[in-house]
Amino acid sequence: MPTRNEYMFLADLAGEAERYTDVVANIKLIIDNYSAQLTIDERSLLSIAYKNITNDLRNSWRVIDSLEKLQASRSSSASARHLSLVRRQRDKIEKELMNVCKDIVSALDKQLLPAARPGEEAVFYSKMKGDYYRYLAEFAHKRDRERFGDYSLNAYKLAYKHALATLEPLHPTRLGLALNFSVFYHDVRKSPERACHLAKSAFDDAVMSVDPSEIIMDQTMRDSMTILQLLKDDLILWSTEI
Incomplete structure (x- = not known):
């Protein structure tokens, strides 16, 4: 099993490559295998990773939401079909965003907050x-x-x-x-x-x-x-x- 420093090295490496889901995965391995009481650097990296993941999804949701409103203002059979497809895409993004938010809240409630100084x-x-x-x-x-x-x-x-x-x-x-x-x-x-x-x-x-x-x-x-x-x-x- 990698050492705590090696997991942190991998998380740092993933952060440099903007692979934020990999950052989260490596910090979670530190929590699971070593301690839920993270160092300032570990905690900061976890926070930045989740922020980048959710910011991308929130920005995507806003774009789709604007396009949905635009599509809804048009009246044609093609527009109705397009509106249905836009809403399907929005629902997909909402589901992804909800899963990410619930994931970090769960980690906070079950591991990080109970161990926090x-x-x-x-x-x-x-x-x-x-x-x-x-x-x-x-x-x-x-x-x-x-x-x-x-x-x-x-x-x-x-x-x-x-x-x-x-x-x-x-x-x-x-x-x-x-x-x-x-x-x-x-x-x-x-x-x-x-x-x-x-x-x-x-x-x-x-x-x-x-x-x-x-x-x-x-x-x-x-x-x-x-x-x-x-x-x-x-x-x-x-x-x-x-």
Whole structure:
């Protein structure tokens, strides 16, 4: 059996080749054969792999959804047949996307979250759970959207409560959680008011915690500054909707 480092080498190699399903497979072998308590590098690689897989599927779904609306606006026997084929393709993508999201949520519930250390690691995984339930809520059939939205909300709430208690306001994981949680309120709950309130609170807390004389512009700080800019951009955009 390959060593843990060899599985990680293979996962890294797959990531370089953009074979993200192979990345997931190798990290899962680490979890199954060694430990569900992943290193930061292992955890980051797993997160990036799932994000790339789901982003491709979400983008495909949006394209097909737009084409379906266009096809539905036409009236002819050929258009009706084409509309049926478009819907079949959309259903196929939805099924793939649902399977991927449920796969990572299952791994989080059964292995990663139970093994997570309190603090940043637990916040990171709870945020991931909120993210993938949010994706499910975005494209699921109407009857399932509210259920997935509730699951996402509960995961985000748990993550945010833990983040407020254990992480500094400028920590990139806490800021990333605030960014995604606010997107949930805007996109899933259709509430720009709550989205702006959460984003502004996180932004203000982070800015007020900064001591300019003590800033060290390392990678962590650069990550935090990038997320702060995204929060600011969203606040500007969403405030026009209120």
